[in-house]
Amino acid sequence: MAVLVTAETRLVTQGITGREGAFHTLKNRAYGTQVVAGVTPGKGGQDVEGIPVFDTVADAVAETGANTSMVFVPPRFAADAIYEAADAGIGTIVCITEGIPAHDMLGAYTYLRPRGIRLLGPNCPGALSPGIANVGIIPAQVFAPGGIGLVSRSGTLTYQIGSEVAGLGLGNSTIVGIGGDPVVGTSFIDALELFEADPETTHIVLVGEIGGNEEEKAADYIAAHVTKPVVAYIAGFTAPPGKTMGHAGAIISGSSGTAVAKKEALEARGVRVGTNPTEVARIVAELVTA
């Protein structure tokens, strides 16, 4: 098993004929993901190195039984692409696109959530279950199969910590990048719930950053519902208040949302917090061998 992306994943890429869409779809297929279709309106009937392209997601689902979509559509059209996937019956939508207006995502989130449709992202790197399947842009070569579930708000920081963990000979059940936008479909708590229920996952690593209070809420959830050991990392100890650090959400406003406050909230609930990626990996290794 694994979470979100599994052996049952049948992937359709929305925006498959774009440069990034094509590149990463082919990488995902080369890794072993069942890529069954692509969608680009007006290019139905073509193919991308053997992957059939359809005009609509509904056609792709009808013809190929796709159950997961990866969105590589430009930001102005991405929310529409998410609705299209949901309307076509897709159960898991992974949105890589960066720069989608927050109000567009508010509407999409509010539509999807009560329907039980899983959205990962937007502005996220996707999910990778090593040895099984990869949906998104996570560089799979640095990760190995194993028992550590990794969830992160940041893409490249996920790779950094994942590679440090792999460097110590440990592997991952699934790496989940939830994205750093104000409205993301899957929260830390959603991912923790998935990992807690996943028999393959033995340990969990949570990678947070400044801004908002998602890490604090995750800390409360861990104390109440998570039995597996959790190790955390928070980025942004040197970030000055009032400055947005790249992610729309990564801003310290007032006294809340600082890295120190998040670290303390997590430690108060028994979660060990590493001060840099190398230390996080060391703590995980310590817990695994203990």
Added chain:
Amino acid sequence: MDLYEHQGKELFARAGLRTVEGRVATSVEEARAAAEELAGPVVVKAQVLTGGRGKAGGVKLAATPDEVAEHAAAILGLDINGHVTRRLWVERQASIAKEYYFSITFDRGAKRPLFMLSTMGGMDIEAVAVDHPEKLARIHLDPAMGFRPFFANRLVFAAGIPKEERRAVAAIIEGCHRLFVEADAMLVEVNPLIVTPEGEVVAADAKVTIDDNALYRHPEIAAMRDTAAADPQEQMARERGVTYVKLDGAIGILGNGAGLVMSTLDVVDQVGGTPANFLDVGGGAQADEIVSALEVILSDPKVQAIFFNIFGGITRGDEVARGILDALDRLEIGVPIVVRLDGTNAEEGRAILAAAPHRHLHVEATMLDAARRVVELAGGAA
């Protein structure tokens, strides 16, 4: 994008909300002319993108044009929390019977807009929330339902707004919500929302933040950006499409992805260095973008060394390596650059760099080693 008070009020007026009449002034003469035009007592208000104007001496009452000129001279150039005042808003003095507070924020945790209304306006609302939580009505709006008249009612009753003002306050709530949605706002705040002795309800201040990702559909708001007020390096970065935040230290830092760059700052700090900036080159990182990013970093004279930290996902290591070599050719780089490349096509990238040695180029295998190296090259306790 944060808007100045006068820009927020312009949006309020367009949305049909009552504000106080005023004029923008960027010089003492303009302030005097504005006062003469408005005729009568006015308020001279510093236009800065930060709070605490009043405490810093950035808001002054004036009865005559001479007094306005005197205050304008004192406020123009005034440093308020690191923001130098370059423009003023001169507005008619409103008679104030009561001061309320109203805001709509984009609550990312709840994933709903949060409406807050209080009869204790005009002061620090965070203090009201702590000391008098019962005086601050806080209600989330379900976006699936959308705005409904009962929703404004709930808020007005919960906040204890007196009967005779309910209708006017409810109209403000509805108008602000319309603006919040139509302008893609992340924040619309009115503090104070004043009630005049005649019972009129007027927005006496305006704080509006617009979602940067949505500016493409609001060109008239995007044009409001005050490029002169921005830090010159931050402005240069914006023009070149990279995310740059200036800090005080000696080590220029660039990487791909906000989280990794934040983490890089922390690690440099932990090994005894001082970051000069935060710079996220984003997902693509083609040669032109890397040249631009390096130019932005090198425009800060304090930079003694540069740490280039790339973990490729969507970014490809070979493209980054070619970009770095291209940048070294095109730019006069007189400081050491420590490069750490990992992830997608990183091996190809490292091979490209190894094949073209350069006296300022140092390649390290891990983030921690690279951080130590750059601190050492920057001269130890940089």
